[in-house]
Structures are given as C-alpha cells and as structure tokens.
Amino acid sequence: xxxVESNPMEDTDQKLLLLSNHxxxxxxxxxxxxxxxxxxxxxxxxxxxxxxxxxSFIEYFNFATIIHLDLLALLRAFYNAKxxxxxxxxxxxxxxxxxxxxxxxxxxxxxxxxxILKYYKEHLPEHRNVTKLLKxxxxxxxxxxxxxxxxxxxxxxxxxxxxxLIDSLDTNEILNLAVSFQSHLMLHIKLCDTxxxxxxxxxxxxxx
Numbered sequence: 001x002x003x004v005e006s007n008p009m010e011d012t013d014q015k016l017l018l019l020s021n022h023x024x025x026x027x028x029x030x031x032x033x034x035x036x037x038x039x040x041x042x043x044x045x046x047x048x049x050x051x052x053x054x055x056s057f058i059e060y061f062n063f064a065t066i067i068h069l070d071l072l073a074l075l076r077a078f079y080n081a082k083x084x085x086x087x088x089x090x091x092x093x094x095x096x097x098x099x100x101x102x103x104x105x106x107x108x109x110x111x112x113x114x115x116i117l118k119y120y121k122e123h124l125p126e127h128r129n130v131t132k133l134l135k136x137x138x139x140x141x142x143x144x145x146x147x148x149x150x151x152x153x154x155x156x157x158x159x160x161x162x163x164x165l166i167d168s169l170d171t172n173e174i175l176n177l178a179v180s181f182q183s184h185l186m187l188h189i190k191l192c193d194t195x196x197x198x199x200x201x202x203x204x205x206x207x208x
Contacts, residue, residue: 012079020072023189027065034058053118056111061192063108067101068185071178078175088166091174092152095144098181099153102138105188109134116195126191133184140177 037051037058074097078090109131116127150156151165 013076016072016076016079020069020076023065023069023072026189026193027062027069030058030062030065034062053115057115057192057195060108060112061189064105064185064188064192067097067105068182068189070097071101071182071185075175075178075182078171078178084171087171088169091169091171092147094174094178095141095147096152098137098141098178099144099148101181102134102141105134106138120195123191123195126194130184130187130191133187137181137184144174 034055037055071094074090074094078087078094081087081090113127116123147165147169148154151162156162
C-alpha cells in the first residue's frame with residue numbers, strides 16, 4: 001500500500017477554510033449574545049449602563065472577526081490564484097485591507113480601552129501588547145502607501161506610475177505581512193474571547 005503525498009497548497013487552503021468556518025460560526029454566536037444583551041437591557045434597566053459597555057466590547061470583537069474573515073478570504077484567493085496577475089491583484093487587495101483595517105481598529109479600540117480599564121484590569125498587559133503590535137503593523141504597512149493610493153484604494157490614470165508600482169510589488173513579501181497580520185488578529189480575537197466568556201456568564205445571570 002502506498003501513501004499519497006499531500007499538496008502543501010491544498011493543506012493550506014483547507015486550514016484557512018476551517019479557520020474561516022470556525023470564526024464565521026463564532027461571529028454568529030456573538031451576534032446572538034448581543035441580542036441577549038439587548039433583551040437584558042429591557043428586562044433589567046438598572047444594568048443598562050454596564051450592558052452598554054459590554055455591547056461595545058462585543059461589537060469590537062465582531063468587527064475584528066469580520067476583518068479576520070475578509071483576510072482569510074483574500075489569503076485563500078491568493079493561494080488558489082492561477083497566474084501571476086491574479087496573485088498581484090490579491091496582494092494589492094491585501095494591502096488595501098490591511099491599511100483600512102489597522103486605521104479602523106485603532107479608532108474602534110478607544111471605547112474598548114475604557115471597558116477594559118473599568119472591568120478587566122487583569123487583562124491590561126495582553127491588551128497593551130495587542131495595541132503595541134498594531135502600531136508596529138501600521139509602521140510596516142506604511143511603505144505601501146503609494147500602492148494603496150494609486151493602484152488599489154484609488155486608481156491613478158497614469159499608466160507609467162501604475163506599471164512602476166506593479167513592478168515594485170513583491171507578492172511573497174506582502175503575503176508574509178498578511179499572514180503575520182492574520183496571526184495578530186487571532187490575538188485580538190483570543191483576548192476578546194477570554195473576556196467574552198466572562199461576559200456570557202454575566203449576561204446569563206441577568207437573564208436567568
């Protein structure tokens with residue numbers, strides 16, 4: 001009996017698909033939790049201020065999860081690309097997603113900072129580490145500003161500039177950056193998940 005050698009690309013695609021399915025399911029579960037919180041606010045108006053803080057945190061968790069799902073979709077598309085031009089397009093799309101996601105995550109974290117300081121100080125070191133890494137990614141992605149501004153986020157009508165920027169792209173370098181950011185998003189979500197378990201028990205107590 002012989003063993004069929006596995007295809008690394010197929011293995012990677014399957015892993016990404018499993019991750020995508022898992023986080024999509026998790027997102028659905030957190031949406032249900034939000035509905036429970038809304039019901040809790042109606043049934044226990046005296047807890048509404050606390051519930052609003054909890055809602056903000058879960059909404060941030062869901063927001064980070066959506067970005068993660070989008071990035072997983074782009075990574076799968078890159079690994080399944082059939083030619084170099086498709087790889088270039090998906091690499092450019094990864095740059096745009098990273099640029100916009102990092103900016104949006106920084107804005108969304110302001111409310112989360114308040115919630116963690118108020119209720120979850122024991123998780124401050126993890127939270128600060130995630131914030132520090134986010135700033136590092138912002139510095140790393142800044143070198144691709146011209147690509148974001150001229151050939152994917154906006155389209156410059158100059159062919160020569162388009163060609164120059166396309167030729168400057170290193171798809172493997174961008175892929176490595178996207179994979180690193182995907183791991184970083186998992187840290188975001190893991191921290192949210194840890195606190196989410198605490199939130200679930202609080203909300204369940206309110207609704208019991």
